[in-house]
Amino acid sequence: MSEDRSMSRLGLELEVALRDLGGAIDAPAAPGLAGRVRARIEAERPARATGPWWRTIKGAGGPGAPGRMPRVRRSLLLAAAAVLLVAAAVTAAIGYGLPGLRILFGPPPSAAPSSSAPSPSGPATSMSPSPAAPGADLGLGRSVTLDEAAGLVAFEVALPADPGIGPPDAVYLSGGRLALAWGPDPALPGTAHEGLGLLLVVIDGRVEPESVEKLIHTGTVVEPVTVAGAPGYWIAGAHHFLSYIAPDGSRIEDTMRDVGNALLWTRDGVTYRLEGELTLDQAIRLAESLS
Amino acid sequence: MRAGAGEVMAYEELVRRYQDVAVRTAHVIAPAADADDAAQEAFVKAWIALPRFRVGAPFRPWLLRIVANEARNRRRSAGRREGLAVRATIDRPSDDAAPSPEAAALAGERRASLVGAVNRLRDEDREVIAARYFLELSEAETAEVLGIPRGTVKSRLSRALGRLRAELDEVPT
Numbered sequence: 001m002s003e004d005r006s007m008s009r010l011g012l013e014l015e016v017a018l019r020d021l022g023g024a025i026d027a028p029a030a031p032g033l034a035g036r037v038r039a040r041i042e043a044e045r046p047a048r049a050t051g052p053w054w055r056t057i058k059g060a061g062g063p064g065a066p067g068r069m070p071r072v073r074r075s076l077l078l079a080a081a082a083v084l085l086v087a088a089a090v091t092a093a094i095g096y097g098l099p100g101l102r103i104l105f106g107p108p109p110s111a112a113p114s115s116s117a118p119s120p121s122g123p124a125t126s127m128s129p130s131p132a133a134p135g136a137d138l139g140l141g142r143s144v145t146l147d148e149a150a151g152l153v154a155f156e157v158a159l160p161a162d163p164g165i166g167p168p169d170a171v172y173l174s175g176g177r178l179a180l181a182w183g184p185d186p187a188l189p190g191t192a193h194e195g196l197g198l199l200l201v202v203i204d205g206r207v208e209p210e211s212v213e214k215l216i217h218t219g220t221v222v223e224p225v226t227v228a229g230a231p232g233y234w235i236a237g238a239h240h241f242l243s244y245i246a247p248d249g250s251r252i253e254d255t256m257r258d259v260g261n262a263l264l265w266t267r268d269g270v271t272y273r274l275e276g277e278l279t280l281d282q283a284i285r286l287a288e289s290l291s
Numbered sequence: 292m293r294a295g296a297g298e299v300m301a302y303e304e305l306v307r308r309y310q311d312v313a314v315r316t317a318h319v320i321a322p323a324a325d326a327d328d329a330a331q332e333a334f335v336k337a338w339i340a341l342p343r344f345r346v347g348a349p350f351r352p353w354l355l356r357i358v359a360n361e362a363r364n365r366r367r368s369a370g371r372r373e374g375l376a377v378r379a380t381i382d383r384p385s386d387d388a389a390p391s392p393e394a395a396a397l398a399g400e401r402r403a404s405l406v407g408a409v410n411r412l413r414d415e416d417r418e419v420i421a422a423r424y425f426l427e428l429s430e431a432e433t434a435e436v437l438g439i440p441r442g443t444v445k446s447r448l449s450r451a452l453g454r455l456r457a458e459l460d461e462v463p464t
Contacts, residue, residue, distance in 0.1 A: 022425035027318035029310035030327045037334040
């Protein structure tokens with residue numbers, strides 16, 4: 001080809017040619033890169049914690065204990081980073097979540113919604129769920145009093161500060177999952193479930209790291225939000241269920257009960273899920289009032 | 292289970308998702324250096340820096356900036372300069388008629404001359420061209436990955452393309 005013709009052609013098509021060249025660049029990751037990175041991280045990780053990290057979080061020292069924030073924050077960040085993966089690759093198999101749970105999009109499990117249904121004969125200290133108690137028919141666990149719950153869970157039970165909301169009308173405990181239920185009340189946003197004004201689920205658990213499963217995207221809206229400076233997610237729309245690993249290692253599939261939208265966030269290593277017919281603003285205000 | 296093992300495994304999953312683009316980035320920034328090694332080091336540094344990552348910000352450009360910095364550091368000590376690794380085969384455009392042998396040869400020549408010209412560019416010029424065309428990053432991503440203001444991306448790219456044309460002009464095949 002003549003020099004002129006060559007140059008004119010290259011000039012006109014330079015950008016196309018560069019993209020074509022980009023496609024031909026041959027620099028794949030060598031096999032085992034991820035494993036080598038993991039080995040490096042494990043080798044460099046300080047051996048300061050002797051137990052599982054959720055115990056470190058909960059352990060002596062209280063809020064602000066040295067060495068606590070970096071680890072908690074990193075796991076939150078990993079969850080946040082995973083959200084971006086969802087956006088980037090809807091059809092790929094993705095698991096993600098806050099510490100304590102991961103979110104899978106898809107139809108709820110066909111079997112019983114929870115592997116931890118309330119036992120027919122609970123301990124003597126527990127009340128029998130009254131048929132009229134809000135949320136009693138949702139399979140949230142065995143009914144306990146708020147005081148009992150405070151003694152049985154490994155985290156501090158926080159309640160909305162709004163005096164108009166007051167203490168919950170019913171409390172359910174199932175493994176590391178505590179559910180606080182309020183009955184219908186003008187001060188509450190209400191839920192799609194009859195007899196339930198608001199539901200707050202508190203989970204003591206950890207993310208399931210091996211959580212890469214085939215997901216089906218169903219159009220559920222997930223929006224990363226900030227709750228009192230901590231990352232969280234606003235979930236609105238279709239069915240979703242959650243899966244988390246309790247500190248004892250057991251896995252619980254937890255179908256969300258379609259009582260409304262849900263706000264998820266973490267505080268002091270504990271995962272909170274606020275459910276009801278709330279707007280995002282209402283949910284965040286309520287979440288930030290927990291004390 | 293060891294402390295933090297769950298987080299490490301979650302991170303390993305992130306590494307798997309981004310390893311190819313990370314190695315590719317390291318290679319186009321520093322073709323002479325070991326891209327796989329640079330990417331590995333960058334992933335370790337990103338893990339350490341993760342607490343400084345702003346939640347809600349895009350993860351990919353944040354990571355690739357660490358990769359690019361690591362690759363640049365290695366570029367300085369990589370010694371003799373080597374060019375981009377490019378597959379020799381020419382892919383047939385799927386939406387085009389099959390190229391004649393002559394056309395395929397021309398395409399091969401064209402690519403070879405282009406590789407040569409890109410390899411002769413200054414690092415700064417090659418970086419911005421690589422980010423936009425080889426990695427297909429947006430302007431905003433390019434700015435973050437290269438650590439330059441967004442407005443600079445446009446002007447630098449325009450100048451880099453001009454110099455690339457000049458290179459092609461000087462040594463036509």
